[in-house]
Amino acid sequence: xxxxxxxxxxxxxxxxxxxxxxxxxxxxxxxxxxxxxxxxxxxxxxxxxxxxxxxxxxxxxxxxxxxxxxxxxxxxxxxxxxxxxxxxxxxxxxxxxxxxxxxxxxxxxxxxxxxxxxxxxxxxxxxxxxxxxxxxxxxxxxxxxxxxxxxxxxxxxxxxxxxxxxxxxxxxxxxxxxxxxxxxxxxxxxxxxxxxxxxxxxxxxxxxxxxxxxxxxxxxxxxxxxxxxxxxxxxxxxxxxxxxxxxxxxxxxxxxxxxxxxxxxxxxxxxxxxxxxxxxxxxxxxxxxxxxxxxxxxxxxxxxxxxxxxxxxxxxxxxxxxxxxxxxxxxxxxxxx
Amino acid sequence: xxxxxxxxxxxxxxxxxxxxxxxxxxxxxxxxxxxxxxxxxxxxxxxxxxxxxxxxxxxxxxxxxxxxxxxxxxxxxxxxxxxxxxxxxxx
Numbered sequence: 001x002x003x004x005x006x007x008x009x010x011x012x013x014x015x016x017x018x019x020x021x022x023x024x025x026x027x028x029x030x031x032x033x034x035x036x037x038x039x040x041x042x043x044x045x046x047x048x049x050x051x052x053x054x055x056x057x058x059x060x061x062x063x064x065x066x067x068x069x070x071x072x073x074x075x076x077x078x079x080x081x082x083x084x085x086x087x088x089x090x091x092x093x094x095x096x097x098x099x100x101x102x103x104x105x106x107x108x109x110x111x112x113x114x115x116x117x118x119x120x121x122x123x124x125x126x127x128x129x130x131x132x133x134x135x136x137x138x139x140x141x142x143x144x145x146x147x148x149x150x151x152x153x154x155x156x157x158x159x160x161x162x163x164x165x166x167x168x169x170x171x172x173x174x175x176x177x178x179x180x181x182x183x184x185x186x187x188x189x190x191x192x193x194x195x196x197x198x199x200x201x202x203x204x205x206x207x208x209x210x211x212x213x214x215x216x217x218x219x220x221x222x223x224x225x226x227x228x229x230x231x232x233x234x235x236x237x238x239x240x241x242x243x244x245x246x247x248x249x250x251x252x253x254x255x256x257x258x259x260x261x262x263x264x265x266x267x268x269x270x271x272x273x274x275x276x277x278x279x280x281x282x283x284x285x286x287x288x289x290x291x292x293x294x295x296x297x298x299x300x301x302x303x304x305x306x307x308x309x310x311x312x313x314x315x316x317x318x319x320x321x322x323x324x325x326x327x328x329x330x331x332x333x334x335x336x337x
Numbered sequence: 338x339x340x341x342x343x344x345x346x347x348x349x350x351x352x353x354x355x356x357x358x359x360x361x362x363x364x365x366x367x368x369x370x371x372x373x374x375x376x377x378x379x380x381x382x383x384x385x386x387x388x389x390x391x392x393x394x395x396x397x398x399x400x401x402x403x404x405x406x407x408x409x410x411x412x413x414x415x416x417x418x419x420x421x422x423x424x425x426x427x428x
Contacts, residue, residue: 128362
């Protein structure tokens with residue numbers, strides 16, 4: 001009875017690992033020569049690093065979805081997640097190659113929510129804390145594009161230092177999976193096989209991407225990576241019905257994104273900013289910019305708290321993510337959600 | 338450990354939002370239910386409009402407090418940071 005799911009989960013994990021690893025090896029060898037690269041501004045000497053490493057994640061997720069699709073196992077959920085990742089990844093590719101405008105990007109990422117709406121692999125109920133459930137199928141459907149734009153762009157704005165977007169997203173995904181497992185064993189009702197399948201499709205490519213993107217980065221994930229990772233996280237939480245755990249886990253991302261926007265006063269692209277949030281000296285020491293016009297990002301706040309180099313700031317960001325993900329697990333353990 | 342203590346303002350912000358998410362949704366739900374019960378005699382559309390307006394007001398209030406806290410904490414830290422840098426430069 002369990003043979004088929006276990007076979008599919010194992011095959012998805014292996015395919016996801018192998019395909020993303022192969023693509024990342026190709027990207028690290030060829031993309032700088034092809035001119036698809038960027039400077040690592042936070043390091044002395046500003047080394048040139050290949051961009052668009054997120055392609056490995058997008059292709060890895062698509063390849064890892066195939067066993068479930070071919071063997072007809074939770075097809076609508078798997079295809080819903082795969083198409084969301086592909087659609088957000090496509091927006092990221094366009095943005096990486098031909099910079100999208102500050103308004104176009106969130107609008108296009110919102111439109112990438114269409115596959116989820118059409119395939120409808122969710123219950124349409126919003127599970128709040130203390131067992132409160134809102135049955136809002138129509139409002140929920142309308143909320144999906146907005147949530148996708150918020151989550152994808154929050155992950156995108158969190159990609160300020162080596163491995164911050166990929167590392168924090170790995171934590172969020174693992175936390176969401178643990179939440180589903182905990183809920184399954186404490187109260188039932190959560191499909192643990194479906195959660196394991198979706199986790200086995202997304203986790204391996206994300207892990208490989210993190211291994212290449214962590215400090216010191218061998219590859220930048222680009223908007224291709226950050227937007228598609230955001231898409232995967234949202235699709236996972238919508239299919240599993242764990243939106244509140246997602247919001248708690250993403251508190252550092254949401255805080256960063258929200259205050260970026262509120263301090264600039266409008267939607268913006270990083271390249272449009274005249275004042276950078278942080279100042280990097282020749283030896284790699286980082287200072288918070290004291291200009292009032294500079295956006296109040298999380299990185300600038302952390303630099304103002306006395307964290308003076310890239311490694312220290314990355315550690316500080318990861319500590320904040322550990323705290324928010326810990327709070328998510330605590331909420332479930334205490335039975336608050 | 339001392340590094341963790343340096344992050345106090347940001348941890349405080351995360352905890353504030355956590356409390357709002359956990360208890361806020363319960364408060365939100367209770368207010369909505371009470372509005373519906375109290376205004377039962379009024380037309381359904383009007384009650385829905387009042388519920389939506391109150392909901393929006395609560396969310397805006399949350400965002401306002403969140404924004405004010407963040408700005409206050411950030412301004413305090415950036416002043417402290419500037420003071421520390423100035424004194425280290427003098428030394």
